[in-house]
Amino acid sequence: MFQQLLFAAVVSGALYALVALGLNLVYGSLRLLNIAHGDLVMIGAYVAFWSFTLLGISPVVSLATTTVLCAAFGFLVYVVLLKRQLGSPALAQRLEANSLIIFYGLSVILQNGASLAFSATSRGYQFLDGVHSFGGVSATGSMLLLLGVAAAVTLGALAFLRFHVAGWSLLAVIERKDAAAVVGVNVERVQMISICAGFAIAGVAGVLVSMTQQITPFMGFPFTIAAFVVVIMGGLGNIAAGIAAGFVLGFIETFGVALTSATYRSILIYGIFVGVLLLRPQGLFGKAVQAR
C-alpha cells in the first residue's frame, strides 16, 4: 500500500514538475505570469486524443507534433502580443503589470474555443494500459512512459542550463535582464525561445496527461494553479528548485488525499497555494525574487 502511494506521488510529482518547468521558464525570462499555461496542457491533450482516435497515431508521435504546434503557438503569441511591448521600457512596465490579465483573456479564449470545437464532454482513450508489477507496485505502461518522458525533459532542461552556453545566457536573463544585455546576451532571442520552450513543455505534459486521465476543455485550470503552487514554492524563476517543489506537491497531494478523501483534493491545493503566497511570496526554498 505504502509503495503504491509512493509511486503515485512520484508520478504526479513528475507531472507537476514538468508543467511548472514551462511556467517557470516563461516567468523567469519574460517576467510574465502565464495564467493560460494549463490551457496549453489541455491543447496538448486534445492533439494527442484526436491524433490517436481519428488517425491512429501513437501518443509517442504526438509528443513531437505537440512540441512543434505549441512552440509555434508560443512564437505567435510572442510576435503578436508581446514583442512590441517588451521592446520599449515604458510599455514593458505596463505589460508586466497587465500580463496576467492578458493571459487571463487568452485562457478564456482557449477554454471556450476548445469547448466550442470539441464540446464539453470528457474524453479518454486506452494506450499502454497493461499493468506491470514490481516490488509491490502496480503501474500501467502509460504511467511508466509518463515518468520516463517527464524525467527526460526535466533532466534535459537542467543539463542544458548547467552545461550549454545558451543555457547560461538563459540563466543570465532570468537573473538580471539588463546586465545580461550588457555582456552581450541577445535578450530578445532568449525570451522568444523561452516562451516557445515553455509552451512546448506544457503541450508535452498534456500528451502525457491524456494517456492517464480523462480530458475536458476546462481541465487546464487546476494545472495552472498546481503549477503556480510549485513555482511559488520553489521561487519564481528558480528552475531547479521548481522541479524539487513539483515532487513536494505530488507527495503532499497524494498522501493528503490518501489520509482524508478525494473531496479534499482541491481544498488542499488551493489551501497550499494561498498559504504559501501569504507566508512566503518569495518561495519556500530558494532565494527571493523581487516582487517589484
Place this chain on the structure above:
Amino acid sequence: MTGKPFMIAAFAIVAGLMALVPQLGSEYWLGVAFIVAMWIALIQSWSLLSATTGYISLGHAVFYGIGAYVLVVSLDWMPVPYALALSGAAAGLLALVVGLPVLRVKGPYFVILTFGFAELVKNLVMLLETRLGQFSRMIFDAPSLEALYYAMLVLAVIATAIAAWTAQSRFGRGLAAIRENEVAAEAIGVPVTRLKLFAFVASAIIPGIVGGLLVLRTSYFAADQAFDPAVSFTIVTTAIVGGLGRVSGPLLGTLFLVILSELLWARFPQAYMMILGGLLIVFILFVPQGLAGLIRKGLGRA
C-alpha cells in the same frame, strides 16, 4: 471644470430613466435592467479597490458568492431585508478578516492570490454543503422582480456615488498615491494599510448584497454557480473595456457588455466568452483608457 455639474446631471438622468423601467410593464426589459444595475454595482465596487489602487482583484466573485450563500441560509430565520443586510455584513467581515494578510502581497502576486483565494472559498463552501447533504437550495416566496430591481438600482446608485465621491476626496487621492508608488506614499505619511483595508472592505459589502439579490431573483443557489469565476472575469473585462479610473467607465462598459450578452450569450455562450477574452486583450494592449477615455478624447478633439 465646468464638466462636474454636467456629469452629475447626466448620472441623475440615467438613474431617473432606469427608475422608470418598471413602468414599461415588460418582464423582459425589467430583467435586462436588473442585470444592468447588477453589473454597474459590481464593477463600481470592484473599481473602488482595483482601479484606484492598482491592486487588481480576479476574485471579486468570492464576495458575491458569500453574500448569496449567507442570504439563502439566513432566510430560514429572518425576513428578506435583514437577510440582505447580513449578506453585505458577511462579505465585509470576510474582507476585514483576510484583508490584512492578503493586502500585504503585492503586484502580480496579489492578482493570482485573489484568484486562488476565491477558488479556495468556493471549494470550502462546496465541501460544507456536501457535508450538510445539500447540493442546491431553493427559495420560495421571493419578493417580486420589481422590488428586487429597485433594491439593485439603489445599490448601483450608491456604488456610483461612492466612486464619484472617492474620485475627488482625500481618501481617493490616498488610494491614487498607493497606485503611483506605495513606498513613497507611505514615506510621506499616507496611512497605506488603513486606506487599502478600508477600500477592500468597502468594495466587498456591495457585491455581498448583490449576490443576495441575485439569489432571490433566480430562487436557486448552488455553490459552484454562486462562486463562478466567470463572474470575476466579466467584472474585470467590463471594467477595463469601460475604462479604469473614470466614474463613467463602468456604466459604458456595462452598456456594452449587456448589449453583447443579449445578442450572443443565450445562443452562442462559448463565442460570447471568446469575444470577451479578445476584448480584454485588445483593450489592455491598445486602448488602456477604455471606452470612457476614447469618448473623452473624441469630445476633446471635436
